[in-house]
Amino acid sequence: MEPLLEVDSLRTTYRRQGRTRTAVRDASFVVHAGEVVGIVGESGSGKSTALMSVLGLLPPNAEVVSGRLLFDGVDLRTAGEAVLRSVRGREIGLVPQRPMTSLSPVTRVRRQIRRLLRHHRSEDPARSDATIADLLHRVGLGGVTGRLDNYPHQFSGGQLQRLLIAIAAVGARPRLLFADEPTTTLDPTVAAQILRLLRDLRDELGLAIVFVSHDLRSVAQLCDRVYVMYAGDIVEEGDVRSIFDEPRHPYTRALLDSIPGRHTPLEPMPVLAGSVSSLPEDRRGCSFAPRCAIAVEVCHENTPELLPAAGGQVACHRYPAGGGTPSDLGEDR
Structure with a gap:
């Protein structure tokens, strides 16, 4: 089956204070219809x-330098702004990571949804209230329908995130949804509700979803x-079970080791020294x-290639060429 989205060798840079920084170095990933990646x-x-x-x-100081961005076979990088406008929102929805700042603070919520x-559905204004009520339900x-003439700051973060999901995933009816850290600013209980909502909408609407997060x-x-990304590179890819049960890249293992609860109370939690931003260009x-x-x-x-591995791909010189298990990587510790 052909991918719905295929990103091939993407390189994106930012220019700040006369210097160019590479944010995405040579990233490739694919998403199929109905899949959550x-x-x-x-x-x-x-x-x-x-x-x-x-x-x-991207902001004005950023540039896609190279790569193909194929959505349903069309390269969005070269297709032109008119094609991008027809795809954004209608075909690819976006749930941003900061619900409290994603709606205009000076416009009532009902007017923004209308x-x-x-824009996305050419909705007749005479029918929009009924459509909005259905979206919220x-x-x-459903309980906030009577409050839609309030401003965004009069809603909780969890309510606003659900509103944004309603607009992006249900109202626009896209085939692909980008969920960019949608639970980062929410407390754990509300975050769990948002995850269930996304899963339910995938099942109900057949959405493909790209879920960006640092929360494994x-x-x-x-x-x-799952694709594991580090400093602009994809370093590992695999199904969820293989990533969590048999991580192959040392960075993936470090991320998993940092999850609270994966160690006994008397066992010190490993600390990954340094940061991505400290790396030289x-x-x-x-x-x-x-x-x-x-x-x-x-x-x-030498830069390692992203090569096939059991259950996925890995870019690591220390991963055994003939396969092996994660324990093979730990012998030199």
Whole structure:
């Protein structure tokens, strides 16, 4: 089956104070119809930039330098602004990571929803209130219908996130939904409700979803497949079970080790030293090598390719060429 979305060798840069920084280095990923794909990594790994590159929503100081961004066979990078406008919202919806700042603070909520419905569905204003009531009911917000003439700040973060999901996933009826850290600013109980809502909408509407997060527990609950991203590179890909049960890349293992509750109370939690932002722009070799406990000389000199591995792909010089298990990587610790 042909992918609904295929991102091939994407490279995106930012220019700040006369210097160019590469945010996405050579990233490739695919999403099939009805599939939920997770993209995980620390802040600064390039996850959100990759999504905004596809949608053509980068800031003025950013540029997609190279790569193909194929949506349903059309390269959005070269298709032109008119095609992008027809795809954004209608074909690819976006749930942003900060619900409290994603709606205009000076416009009543009902008016904003009506405007978006007119744009995405050419909704007749005379029917919009009935449509809005149906949208809210489908995302569990039937009780706030009478409050839609309030302003966004008069709603909770969880309510606003549900409103945004209602607009992006149900109102516009896209085939693909980008959920960019949609639970980051929410408390754990509300975040769990949002994850259930996304899963239910996938089942009900047949949506494909790209779920960007640094929270691996959320990814485990929602996603079918996972891409692990580090410093602009995809370093591992696989189905959820293989990523969580048999992580192959040292960075994936470090992310999993940082999850609270995966260690006994008397066992110290491993700490991953350094940060993505501390890496030099002109680095050679594996981008994770400066922070990797098992890196050897080749890791610092040569960039590893993303190669097939049992259950997925991995870009690591230390992963055994003939396969092997994660324990093989730990012998030199």
